[in-house]
Amino acid sequence: MTILTPDSSVNIKNKQEKLILSLPLDKPDHAAQVWLYSGLFWMVITMLIGLVEAIKLFYPEFWQGVPALAYGRLRPVHINIGVFGFMSMGYLGAAFYMVPRLTQAPLFSERLGTLTAWGWNFNLLGGCLGILMGFSKGQEYTEIPFPFDMIICLLEIAIAGNLFSTVVLRRERRLYVSLWYILLAIIPFPIYYTLGNANKFRGIEDAIVNWFYSHNLFGIWLTTLGLATLYYIVPKQVQKPLYSHAISFVGFWTLAAFYPWNGGHHVIWGPVPMWVMSASVTASLAMFIPVFATFVNFGWTAWGTWDIAKKDIGYRFSLLAYCSYVAASLWGCTLAVMSLNATLHFTNMTIAHVHMGFLGFGVSGLAAFIYFYVEKSRKLKYSQALAEWHFWLTVVGVLGYVVSMGIIGWIEGNEWVAGNAIQGTMLLRKPYNIARAISGLILIIGQLLFAFNVWKTVSPKANIIGTESEMVLNSHTSN
Ligand code: HEM
Numbered sequence: 001m002t003i004l005t006p007d008s009s010v011n012i013k014n015k016q017e018k019l020i021l022s023l024p025l026d027k028p029d030h031a032a033q034v035w036l037y038s039g040l041f042w043m044v045i046t047m048l049i050g051l052v053e054a055i056k057l058f059y060p061e062f063w064q065g066v067p068a069l070a071y072g073r074l075r076p077v078h079i080n081i082g083v084f085g086f087m088s089m090g091y092l093g094a095a096f097y098m099v100p101r102l103t104q105a106p107l108f109s110e111r112l113g114t115l116t117a118w119g120w121n122f123n124l125l126g127g128c129l130g131i132l133m134g135f136s137k138g139q140e141y142t143e144i145p146f147p148f149d150m151i152i153c154l155l156e157i158a159i160a161g162n163l164f165s166t167v168v169l170r171r172e173r174r175l176y177v178s179l180w181y182i183l184l185a186i187i188p189f190p191i192y193y194t195l196g197n198a199n200k201f202r203g204i205e206d207a208i209v210n211w212f213y214s215h216n217l218f219g220i221w222l223t224t225l226g227l228a229t230l231y232y233i234v235p236k237q238v239q240k241p242l243y244s245h246a247i248s249f250v251g252f253w254t255l256a257a258f259y260p261w262n263g264g265h266h267v268i269w270g271p272v273p274m275w276v277m278s279a280s281v282t283a284s285l286a287m288f289i290p291v292f293a294t295f296v297n298f299g300w301t302a303w304g305t306w307d308i309a310k311k312d313i314g315y316r317f318s319l320l321a322y323c324s325y326v327a328a329s330l331w332g333c334t335l336a337v338m339s340l341n342a343t344l345h346f347t348n349m350t351i352a353h354v355h356m357g358f359l360g361f362g363v364s365g366l367a368a369f370i371y372f373y374v375e376k377s378r379k380l381k382y383s384q385a386l387a388e389w390h391f392w393l394t395v396v397g398v399l400g401y402v403v404s405m406g407i408i409g410w411i412e413g414n415e416w417v418a419g420n421a422i423q424g425t426m427l428l429r430k431p432y433n434i435a436r437a438i439s440g441l442i443l444i445i446g447q448l449l450f451a452f453n454v455w456k457t458v459s460p461k462a463n464i465i466g467t468e469s470e471m472v473l474n475s476h477t478s479n
């Protein structure tokens with residue numbers, strides 16, 4: 001018989017705690033890994049779906065006759081997996097990694113972080129199957145049917161609660177720049193997400209609210225998570241502080257002030273009140289300030305670091321993400337100019353801009369973070385040769401996609417302004433659509449090599465680099 005003394009009850013409690021702590025679900029960074037690798041998985045899936053769509057645009061007979069694989073169903077699935085699967089999950093993975101380090105405190109609940117990741121995965125799968133079966137809500141970026149749409153919102157509240165509680169319970173009093181961006185991403189999401197998905201508005205109001213929601217999804221949700229990640233890893237990759245804290249401050253607050261009012265630039269020349277258009281165009285042009293601030297801040301930080309870029313592929317991807325972010329954003333500011341928008345709105349120029357943002361900035365930024373995580377944090381060495389291939393295939397793929405769509409977008413706009421029939425530009429599009437599909441294929445091969453490289457590296461037999469003392473030293477600089 002066991003006699004329970006106060007000491008033995010403490011022991012039992014300790015044993016229980018140890019048992020709980022030894023569950024993989026509670027290990028530090030477990031949630032971050034599940035989010036991160038899920039993001040990687042969805043990235044490959046959305047690219048494959050994008051490739052099928054791209055082929056259908058010049059060879060419509062491709063996989064014809066299966067309703068679930070019709071262009072009109074695959075396109076929203078591509079978009080929703082791109083936004084909620086790849087970008088959201090990948091960058092939330094980075095946030096789950098960064099927040100405990102920036103706050104010097106353990107994640108409020110590792111278990112909740114992991115459960116929300118799996119919940120998000122299965123819910124997204126359900127939502128996309130719903131779209132493929134024809135249950136789409138039928139409006140861009142809100143296609144995911146009920147109840148899957150509302151479950152996204154509830155899960156986001158749980159994620160935000162988890163990360164925010166970690167920030168509240170932090171040991172480090174300072175709030176680093178990356179934390180500002182993460183907080184901006186996670187706090188307002190439920191407000192505009194619910195507005196956008198509630199289906200309570202009609203007609204013109206509906207269009208305005210839809211774009212208020214959708215633009216915040218790109219600007220306040222995805223872009224801020226992406227920027228938070230770059231602000232975190234770049235100083236560590238170049239081993240020096242960011243060029244200017246004051247410029248980061250200006251960049252952050254101007255972005256927070258202007259981005260939410262950009263939505264109206266998606267309906268320029270639509271039947272919306274003129275003041276809505278003018279206000280959103282003004283806010284879009286004002287976005288030049290935060291973009292320029294980011295350009296200067298990262299530009300000066302990166303100045304003179306070419307030697308690091310030659311060796312460190314993760315850093316090279318950071319530079320690619322930074323250049324693409326600046327390029328996509330300046331491109332966006334230009335597209336918001338009303339006279340130019342009149343010509344280019346219905347063309348592939350928008351598609352080129354979108355993919356400059358998602359592929360150039362989104363894909364590269366996540367690759368930069370994953371290389372950083374694997375090498376600098378887990379001290380594992382990936383295959384340099386595969387990573388080199390990954391980098392150059394990504395550069396070629398992104399450039400091929402963006403240039404082919406940019407050129408045909410420009411041609412389409414000018415043809416339509418000149419009064420030439422749409423059928424004519426349809427024929428003109430074919431070689432550019434083929435070029436896009438080839439670029440997409442190149443990009444996908446690069447990402448498959450990347451996924452294989454990461455998988456081989458993090459599998460248990462992986463190569464550990466550095467000596468014990470180097471690892472301790474690195475863990476101080478990298479956290
Ligand atoms: C993983 C990264 C990607 C993301 C996040 C992404 C996201 C998007 C988004 C948001 C749109 C809608 C754009 C709009 O309506 O203005 C779109 C459309 C499209 N994407 Fe992607 N995309 C990705 C990769 C790719 C790839 C690799 C291809 C393959 C070539 C591709 C092909 C397409 C096609 C064909 C369209 C439809 C164009 C149209 O309707 O005219 N995407 N994508």
Ligand code: HEM
Nearest residue numbers: 218265266284287328329332333335336345350354357358
């Ligand atoms: C200062 C920054 C930016 C500005 C001012 C801006 C501006 C614009 C404008 C004016 C359009 C509408 C074009 C049209 O339909 O006529 C647009 C579309 C879009 N932008 Fe941006 N953009 C910016 C950055 C970005 C970034 C970084 C991303 C991605 C991460 C992005 C994602 C999108 C998407 C997905 C659409 C297409 C929406 C659709 O029609 O389905 N934008 N942007």
